[in-house]
Amino acid sequence: MRIDGLHRFVSGSSDATLLTLAAILFSAPPALAEPVPGSLPAQWNIGAEDCTASPEPPLQVHTYEPQTFILRQSPCATFEANFIYLLIGSDKALLIDTGAVADPQAMPLAKTVLELLPDKDDKKLPLLVAHTHRHLDHRAGDAQFASLPSVQVVPYDLDGLRAFFGFTNWPNGIAHIDLGGRTVDVIPTPGHNQTHVAFYDDRTGILFSGDFLLPGRLLIEDAGGYRESAVRVVDFLKARPLTHILGGHIELNAAGRAYRFGSHYHPDEHRLELARADLTALPPAVQRFNGFYARYPNYILTNPIHNILALLSAVLVVLSLAVFGLYRLWRRRRRRRT
Numbered sequence: 001m002r003i004d005g006l007h008r009f010v011s012g013s014s015d016a017t018l019l020t021l022a023a024i025l026f027s028a029p030p031a032l033a034e035p036v037p038g039s040l041p042a043q044w045n046i047g048a049e050d051c052t053a054s055p056e057p058p059l060q061v062h063t064y065e066p067q068t069f070i071l072r073q074s075p076c077a078t079f080e081a082n083f084i085y086l087l088i089g090s091d092k093a094l095l096i097d098t099g100a101v102a103d104p105q106a107m108p109l110a111k112t113v114l115e116l117l118p119d120k121d122d123k124k125l126p127l128l129v130a131h132t133h134r135h136l137d138h139r140a141g142d143a144q145f146a147s148l149p150s151v152q153v154v155p156y157d158l159d160g161l162r163a164f165f166g167f168t169n170w171p172n173g174i175a176h177i178d179l180g181g182r183t184v185d186v187i188p189t190p191g192h193n194q195t196h197v198a199f200y201d202d203r204t205g206i207l208f209s210g211d212f213l214l215p216g217r218l219l220i221e222d223a224g225g226y227r228e229s230a231v232r233v234v235d236f237l238k239a240r241p242l243t244h245i246l247g248g249h250i251e252l253n254a255a256g257r258a259y260r261f262g263s264h265y266h267p268d269e270h271r272l273e274l275a276r277a278d279l280t281a282l283p284p285a286v287q288r289f290n291g292f293y294a295r296y297p298n299y300i301l302t303n304p305i306h307n308i309l310a311l312l313s314a315v316l317v318v319l320s321l322a323v324f325g326l327y328r329l330w331r332r333r334r335r336r337r338t
């Protein structure tokens with residue numbers, strides 16, 4: 001669109017204008033500017049074996065670069081230990097997810113976010129609160145933002161979210177959030193949950209991937225949808241810089257072993273950031289998925305419903321065999337008596 005417009009402008013211009021325009025074009029930065037660099041800690045707050053004896057602050061705030069903040073909910077405050085992201089533009093800020101804890105006393109999320117927001121025209125910068133998906137651990141903190149001025153919370157149900165972002169052909173199409181000098185693309189990624197989206201930030205070149213891709217268990221609800229989402233994101237990022245993939249949780253240790261479900265302690269935690277190679281390996285991994293469990297170096301594919309059903313079937317088989325065995329024993333004894 002921009003190029004067509006420019007072409008039309010050039011066709012009707014004088015030579016002098018053309019020369020001026022050429023000078024501007026050659027001195028202008030490339031369309032895909034280099035991402036703004038940032039830093040990530042090698043280790044986040046990892047909770048504790050005994051959280052009462054050695055408590056941690058509920059929220060860890062890390063400045064990736066001056067306009068990008070990463071907030072980590074302490075594993076002591078919630079075993080989900082969510083990562084929440086705050087992106088600041090010149091007109092607006094975006095908060096991705098509100099985490100697993102509702103109580104503002106236990107988890108002062110809104111207070112912390114407001115303190116990080118800069119002022120504009122003597123007021124706090126307007127804030128948009130969006131979610132990677134509707135699971136409660138990604139939106140429990142919504143209520144803390146509900147009554148704040150200049151804060152808009154995106155609906156988390158599928159119809160509401162589609163209408164808000166203007167998706168007319170879900171899960172196809174990309175929506176854009178203009179924060180002022182910074183655009184965040186919203187990419188539909190259903191498969192873990194039907195409302196899942198990923199966010200791509202053109203300032204930092206980071207993909208915020210929620211539960212779609214993270215160093216932990218990728219819980220697959222709909223394998224076909226998941227694979228299509230993975231292909232969609234791979235295609236979207238083909239011609240774009242990608243610095244990091246940052247998800248919603250860390251559930252593995254550095255050796256790739258998963259922590260016990262519900263654990264408040266993450267010793268020797270895996271790094272949060274994943275790379276393009278982890279993403280490109282995802283479509284074939286989901287394609288090959290046996291429907292139960294598959295381990296890769298940086299994530300585990302699993303379908304909890306299938307695993308529960310398999311476990312229930314195994315329990316039923318064992319119970320049936322036990323009942324049958326007891327019945328035969330009882331018959332043998334009866335025969336012996338008569």
Ligand SMILES: [Zn+2]
Nearest residue numbers: 133135193211
């Ligand atoms: Zn989830």
Ligand SMILES: [Zn+2]
Nearest residue numbers: 135137211248
């Ligand atoms: Zn989650």
